[in-house]
Each structure stands twice: as C-alpha cells, then as structure tokens.
Amino acid sequence: MSTTTTLEPDPPAGGAQRAPKVRTKPSASRSIFDPTIVTSALLDSVRKLDPRTMARNPVMFIVEVGAVLTTVLFLRDVGDAETQENVFSALVAGFLWFTVLFANFAEAMAEGRGKAQAATLKATRADTMARLIQPDGTIVMRSSSELAIGDRCDVVAGEVIPGDGDIVEGIATVDESAITGESAPVIRESGGDRSAVTGGTRVLSDRIVVQISAKPGETFLDRMIALVEGADRQKTPNEIALSILLAGLTIVFLLAVVTLQPFAIYSGAEQPIIVLVALLVCLIPTTIGGLLSAIGIAGMDRLVQRNVLAMSGRAVEAAGDVTTLLLDKTGTITFGSRQAAEFIPVHDTTEVEVAEGALVSSLADETPEGRSIVDLATSAHGLVPADPTGAELVPFTAQTRMSGMDLPDGRRVRKGAADSVRRFVTQQGGTVPLELLPIVDGVSKEGATPLVVIDQQPGGVWRVLGVIRLKDTVKPGMRERFDELRAMGIRTVMITGDNPLTAAAIAAEAGVDDFLAEATPEDKMALITREQAGGNLVAMTGDGTNDAPALAQADVGVAMNTGTQAAKEAGNMVDLDSNPTKLIEIVEVGKQLLMTRGSLTTFSIANDVAKYFAIIPAMFSGVLPALDRLNVMDLHSPRTAILSAVIFNAFVIIGLVPLALKGVKFRAEAASAVLRRNLLVYGLGGVLVPFVGIKLIDVVVAALGVN
C-alpha cells in the first residue's frame, strides 16, 4: 500500500508539504431554503396529497383521513351551526390540511436539493456519439446509448467519454468535474489502479481506447442520478423499525380516542367527531411521522453534499454503527508523500555513493517518494541525473517490493523495503552487512521509512549501498480526530505496508488505537473478518482492485473515485473527492441521521403531555366543571384550547424542517453524554415547549375573536 498515493492534480514540487484537502463545508453552496427549491417544494406538497402516496406513511395518512372527515362534517353542518362553531370547525379542518401539507413540504424540501443536482447530472448524460472500434480495426459512429459491454471506443481530446469503462490503451487527462465538482483534471491511464473512466466525463488531452464495462442506463452516472433524486429510496432497517413503532403508537392513540367516546357518553359529555379527530391528530406522532422521510432523504443528501455517493441508505446507517475504522496510513493519516530526508551509508560506502545509487534507482520513479529522492540527491549532494537513454526501468511489484533501473553498461540498481531487499541479496549470494539491521531499525523506530539501496556491477554480486530515510508526516489534527472517535466508541486501526517498527512509531505519533503492519490484502481481509466475528462493524476505504474483496466484506466500504472499477463495484459508497479522511465524516453523518430520528421521536411523544392538558379539560369542562382544574395553561375557551393544540401541532412540523434537513447537532462524545443532552433538549424540551407554544397561540387566537 505504501506506493499507492492519491492522485493530486498538481503535485507539490520540491517536497513542500501542503495541507490536505479536507472539506468541512458541503461543496455545493446551495442554501437549505433556496427560493427555486422552495417554490417547487410548495407545488410538490400539494401533489403529494394523493392518498396513494400518503398511504405509505400511516401516521400522516390518518391525518389526511381526519382532514377529509372534518371538512365533510364542516360542510354538512355549515348551514345549521352558529358562526363561532363554523369558524372553529373550518379552522380545525384547515389546520389538519396544513398539517399534512407541512409534512409533505418537508419531504419535498428534502428531495428538492437532490432533484436540482440530478437535473445538472442529466444534462451531462446527454446522448453522445461514440467512435466504436470494430473487430477489424475500422471505426464506426455509434450512439452511446447503443453501446454494449465489451465494446471498445476511441476517445480523443475534447470528446466526452461515451460510457463507463476501463482504459485499455493510452493515457489522458480527464475532466471529471461533471461528477466530482472538482475542476482540476485527473490523469487516467491503461493498466493499474487508474484505468477506470466514467461516462459523461471529458477527455482533455491525448487519446485513449476505452472498453465499455457498463450497459447504457446502468452507468455510474445513471446510478448517481437515481441516488440523488431519491427515486428508488428504500427504507433503512432503523427507519423500518421506527415506522413500526410509530404505527403502533398511532394504533394505541386511536384506541384511546375511540374508547373515550363511550366513557364520555356515560359521563354525560358526548363529544363532536371534529373534537375527537382533533384530539387524535394531536396525539399521534405527527411531528416525527411527518418528518421521518425528510430526515432520511436529507441524510443521504448531506453525504452527496460531501461528494460521497452511498449506494444504499443501509450503508449510511451502518456507518453510524461502525466500531472499527480501518484507515490506510498513507494519504489518510499521513500526507502520503514521503520525502527523502537522509542517505545513510553502511560501513564500506559513502553518503555520496548511497545518494548516487538512490538517484539512479529513482530516475524513472514518478511517485512523490521517487521525486523527493531525486530532489535530495541533486540538491544536497550536487549530483546530476544521468541520461536514462537505453536504461531499462524495473517497476515496483507487490511480489518483489523493489524497483530500480538496469543501466546500459550492465550495472543494476535497486531500492526497496528492507526485508525484501535483504532476502533478495541473500538469495542472490550477496552478503548483508551486519550494521544494516540496526540502521533500518533505528530509522523505523523514529517513524520514518527505510529504503535500502543495492547495486550490482556487471559480473559482480549484489552489494548494499545504504539506506534512504523517507520521512512521512502525520497530518495535523489527526490525533484530535482519533481522540474524538475514541470518545464515540470507535477504534481506529492503521493499515500500512510498513514494517512493524515504522508502523508502531507512526501509530504512536498519530494516536491510533491499533495498527496492522506489512499488510497484504489477505491480512486486511483477515482483520476485517476477525473484527466482524467479534461483533464489530468495520468501515474502510480502498481504491485498488486488490482492495475489492475487503471493501465488499467491510460493513462500510468506501471506494475512492480514482480507484478501479472493481473497487467501486465492491464498496457500498464512492467518495468522489477520493479523500480517505472522509470516512470519519461519513460516520458522523450516519450517527447524525439516527440521532435526528430519535430526538424528534422523543420530542413528538413528549409534546402529547401538554396537548392532553389543553384538550381534555376543553372537551369536558362544559359538562363536568371539576375538570376545568386540569386547564393548567388557563386557556381562553374550550374552542381556542383545541384549536391552539391543533395549530401548534401543525406549526411544529414546519418549525422543525430546518432541524430535520440539517440534522441534530453532532458532537463527538460518549453515548451517555449524548443521551443526557438530547433527553434534556428534546425530552424535557418536548414536554415544556408546547405548554408555552399552545398558550401563546391561544392568546393570539382569542385576540382574533375566536371564542
């Protein structure tokens, strides 16, 4: 893993370290109450009154039925009743309709932002003409919607890539801003972990041949549009469980209200149906019932705003439950661009010899580490890079874990991880100087990475030249982040290809709970299954094809958008910014989603206490004056009392829309501290707020002349 780094659009020259690009604010700066969204949401909230739509939400469906019933009763009696009675019935019916509309509005608002984004994406999806390469090599023009999996297309600079696929030939810079919102182009090339391209993105330079890997209509862009639109939004497990509870509570209250009439008749105080409907609507959990789907949609949307695409809401919810976070060291915990800091010779070589070997072995190494070695060798030791003409590049492989160059004169130079180099030298019959091990260990203990440089003169044996000390820097603020995660009960495990010593040093510096050193994809997989067997939920990021099994196994697998198609398929989220630190934000969004639901449920139920104290005395004090002593809010009249409760019930939904869309404020704290605060705010607050609210509304309603 040590050599895979995030592709940065403009690599820093000379090893200057940059602050990582961590987005703290949603990238799209659309405000929650964007006027265009509000306008279309208003229309949608009326459209959603269709009972077939409403039936999906039992709580609000009951309110709609109640609204219809009260309206019919009002119209039936409008001619016979006195004015005040008519005003009362009309207002109750009206506010029941508003209750439904407000809930619909909340949902439409939550959908609004996604729809706006989907519209932009749909423009990108527009049909393009692809230049299909026939098996005989000739090229025909074909509409992108007619491409099949396996087709090869030729794409040159300025053209739009016709579909998802892998580059099988060539290298190009690609503008992926249509999807990621990031204007800087990225490099895509055939082979390796950077071969995947997305349909709808534009090639800026060069020419590539793309092999199509997704059917038209099932491309990444199509999935993305469906996701942000919320078209196939499915309820998540916790949402289902909560819906069941809310339906159960609704039945309980239905029971309480329906059975109240016989008791009332026995007591000589039969109640008008309108009043019973008003009581029922006030009691059933309309606040959370009306906002539930908005909360879910908004949660997904918050992820989209952070440029993360979750393939299912289930994954977002699982993110809130994560107990083990696997973080790649490089690029996540550290800057990843490890810089050469020192060349350390062994006893029979000089520092310059080491620098020269290091320089030669890194000439063709385009990784930031390679460039930093070249920089250090040229600047500190005044060496001039040799002309590489005729030299043969030996690339890094996971098996040899070495790279280097074979020069035209027969000299071979390699650099690589200490243990593989030592094994290699020993196998090839060379000798490893005794002091190499202490040097390597010493470098590792400081948290730096040792690379050993070796060379072989034509006909000679492999000789150890010395050690390059690569220094990696932990990103600022990581320790605080991990402390927060620990407080939330999440264990962080650092994954690194480094040896255990290096890993331990960096782990200690960064403050992670555990680390996995010299990690192979198999080790990673084993770690995940072990954690899961212990009941932990595991989240990880990955980009390479060899990460795919682990990404699929993890409960939350976030694939980097720069990664391979296989990785993107295996994970259940894709981070368009390809920023592994995002995992922490994803966990927060997942937790926030549940917290918002739980808090509003508590608030909704707590509200009922005050509503009882408004409505029960109002219902009965006329015939049974003793019950007027329960009118603790001293409401003006029975009618204003019932009306105030209904109006409060409707307005509290509208009042809580911003909270539902933004989510309950998240703080990284232990569960008991979070519970204490949320219980205080939404439980106790939920009991007290309606007493004040209903009283205030009552004053206004009475002042307006309702009696």
Place this chain on the structure above:
Amino acid sequence: MTWQNVVQALALVLLLVVTVPPLGRYIAAVYGSRDDGTAPGDRVFGPLERSIHRLCRIDDRREQRWNVYAISMLAFSLVSLLGLYALLRLQGSLPFNPTDRDGVGPTGAFNTAVSFVTNTNWQWYSGEVALSHLSQMLGLAVQNFASAGVGFAVIIAIIRGITRTTHRSRTLGNFWVDLVRGTVRILLPLSFLFALVIASQGVVQNLSGHTSATLVDAAAAESVGSATQAIPGGPVASQVAIKQLGTNGGGFYNANSAHPLENPNPITNLLENWAILVIPFALVVAFGILVRDRRQSRLLAAVMALFLVCVTAFSMFAESNGNPELTARGVDQSISTTQSGGNLEGKEVRFGTSACTLWAGSTTGTSNGSVNCMHDSFTPLGGLGPMFQMMLGEVSPGGIGVGLMGLLVNALLAVFIAGLMVGRTPEYLGRKIQAAEMKLLTLYILAMPAALLGFAAASMTLDSAATYQPGPHGLSEVLYNFASAANNNGSAFAYQGTGTQWYTVTQGIAMLIGRFFLIIPALAIAGSLAGRPKVPSTSGTLPTHTPLFGALVTGVVIVVAGLTFFPALALGPILEHLSL
C-alpha cells in the same frame, strides 16, 4: 402519613432486603448459574424431578426453539384450562365436597378456569360459598403452582434468549423441564415452609365443612337471627401460602386476606405481604446473575421499587388523610393510639390505613391481586394509585416471570429510543434491536390497552353491564376491573356485578389476552435475539445500568401508560377527586 405508616413499610423493606438476594441467588443456581452444571437440591429434588420426567416422558436433554417452547406453554395452559373447567362444572358429583356445592355455571367456570390458569385469580364468586374442597385443592391450588411455574419457565427462557450468543440452533431451553424445576425446587418447598409458619399463627388448615359456633354477643345473634354461626373451614394455610408466593391472589374466602382465618394478625399480615413481593424481586436478582451483570438487576430492581414506593406512598397519603366529606363535617379521622383513623371505610380496623395501603401497593404492583381491604372504598386518589400501577403493565415488580418480562420489554423500548438518540442501532446487553423485534414489541405494547380499553368501553355502552355505582366512580370500577383482568392481577374494585355472563366472558377473554398476547411476543423476541452475535461494548454503547437509563425506562413506562389511559382516568378517578 404517620409514623405507623413508616414503621410498617420499613419492616417490610427490611424483610425484603434480607431475604431477596439469597433467594435470587438460589433461583439463579436452580436455573443453571453454576459453572459445574449442578444446581441446589440435586440430591433431594433431583430424583423427584427425574421420576416426573420419566412419568411424563420428558426428554430433559432436548432443547426447544422459541416457537416450540411457546406451543408447549400454550398446550400446557390449554390442558390446565380444560381440566379446571371440567372440575368446576362437575364438582357437585365429585368427592371432598363436605358442604355440598353444586357445579359452577358455564361462563362462571370459564372465567374461573381462565383466571387461575393465567395467574390472574380474579374471583367473581365467594370461595367458601361456591367451591368444594376438591375444587380448591385439586383445581385452584394446583393451578396456583402451575401458573406460577409457567411464569418461571417463561422468564428463564427469555433470559436464555438474551444471554446465549453462539448457542447451537438458537434454542431457549425445554419448557417442561423449566416448569417442573421451578415448581419442585422453588415453589413447593417455599410454600410448604410458609404454610407451616402462617398455620402456626392461626391460619386454618383442615378438611372439615362448617364448624358451628355459638354466638356470645346477644346483639349480634339477634341481628343475624340465629344463636349459632357456621364457620367454614378447609385447607386454607396451604392455599394462602402459594396464593401469596405465586403472585396468584385468589382467596380461599371471599373476603380474601381481610378474612381473619386467612390473615389473623399483624404478623401474618406482614409475612403475607412479604410473600407477595419476595419472588418477583428475587427473580430480578437472579436475572443479574444469569446475564452476568448484576448492575443490570440493580437498575431494574430500583425502577420497580421506585414505582412501588411512589404508588404506595401516594395511596397511603390519600387514605391516611381520610374522607374530606367527613372532615368537612367535623369528624376526627386522625390516626392515633386510640383509633385507626384515616379513611376506614372497607378496611379492617385491626390493619388500619397503613397496612391496607401497603398491601394495596404490593398486590397491584405484583399482579398478585389478593386484598386485605376493599379497594373500591378507597378515596378517589387512593384508588387511582393501585389502578394506575396495574395500567403500567404490572412491572413493579409484577407477577412471577411476567413482571420482569414486562419491564425488560419496556427496557427494550427505552433502548430503542435512546439508541437512536445517541446515533447507533439500539442494543440491549449487546443484542441489536431491529425491525423484527420492534414488530413483536409493538404487538406486546398494544395487547393490554386494547383489551382494557376495548372491553371497558364496550361495557359502558351496554345496559346489561350497568355499573354498580353511578358517576365517575362507576367508570373507575369498570376501568379497574378490566385493568385487573388485562394485567392478570385479579384484585377487584369489589362490587357485585361481575358474575354476569357479559363480565365473566369478557374478563375471561381479557385475561387470556393479557397473558398469552404478552408472553408469546416476548418469547418470540427472545427467540429472535438468541444466537445473535454480541456487539462489544464501547463508549459509544449506551450503558443500561446507569441512573440516566433508569430514568428513561421509568419515563417510557409512565409515558406509554399515561398517554394511553389519561383520558379514561380523567373521567374516572381524577374527575371523582376533583369533584370532592
């Protein structure tokens, strides 16, 4: 409140504090808390159990999944119900009938059979007038043991569901083995000892019919028009022992524990009150031992005790203040050394308001339902306490097994809401609570209010089910009676009207709903949790042993019951009180 109140309550608390923990440890050991596989009484009770297993062809090594466990429990209850029904119908032609009682009518027998099988022990009849000794001993006393034994089995199965992580095939144990074990090792020995103790204090134990006594008070003889009195005898002490220990509550006599032959003196009163509470609380201790986290049981016991103490103190306060109507007329109702004082209507003067309200709190907190005074005669608020405590779902500490079961279900609900509030899929003792459990939990929560409010409301619309008292008190009576039936309590706001066909049938159905529509979902929840991997506890886990969580569970219990029943209560006891 007076010092008498406080002293009586403290004596009871002290007795409980001393006896509950050892009994809890004993129960836990009986149900396998020991690592070596032994259980206390293996030498004494082991052979007896094995011969019962052989006789009934029970394979004690075969475990059952939740559904088989539930079906076994239902089958046992059904056979018990049919057997008891037949016995009551035919008692006139069966032996041990010295007082020549006729068979019980069909709906009455249905009601009584259901009542004793469901551990409710509601009695629409007068025991000494309606039943033969055979019915009392072979019918009621056996069901007193069996229904409590079922309670043991159910809660043990539920605890297994919560604790077993990787148990093969997700089983909950064997119902028959659990039933036999609880009955043989816990209920029988305890009842035997307890019967001896109360018999030594004067509780009757014989197989005779009426004993004729000559009245010494001429005025009394004149008022009843006879110089002799027929005193009914019978196997009272043995019946009373299991009636109290098994949270049954069905009295041998109509006057139940107010009758001097069931409860002769303050010592038996204290001991019998202790017997009502001891096993339900001990089960909570056993729970903590079996789930290997005693902090959990301390929390649950504290929540139960909180309800019990608050309700009892509330009633005690209301009753010791006496009747305001009498106070207004200048009657001295103060409690002093020369008079019992307080609201004495319907109370034994020898017990006074404190022993009565203490008992009332205990008996309605435990689904016991025996009474040593008439709850109907309580002041409106004094009666509201016991009624509301039943409406809480009998969780303070509730009937044997089912009380703890009820509080655990409420704890799961609290965990669900709290879990969402802290941003994690809710979990209890490391088990995640998901949609499947929430469905069952919702069924559980719906059953009791549906039976209570549904039948109470239906009763109010029927002329034939007219209330005994007019006004809000009449509504209180109906509410109380269905609260009692739907929660398997069995105590009554005593009035004569419940022997009608309407009430015997509807209350019978309410009792069945209150028993099986609660036990089956709870067993299903246990079955669905069984074998689920345990989520490791971290600081992100909501701790379920803290006062904060205790407050939340308390809040959930009160809010769910309060919101459901407030309108009905407002028109009943609350209106009655506000009208005083």
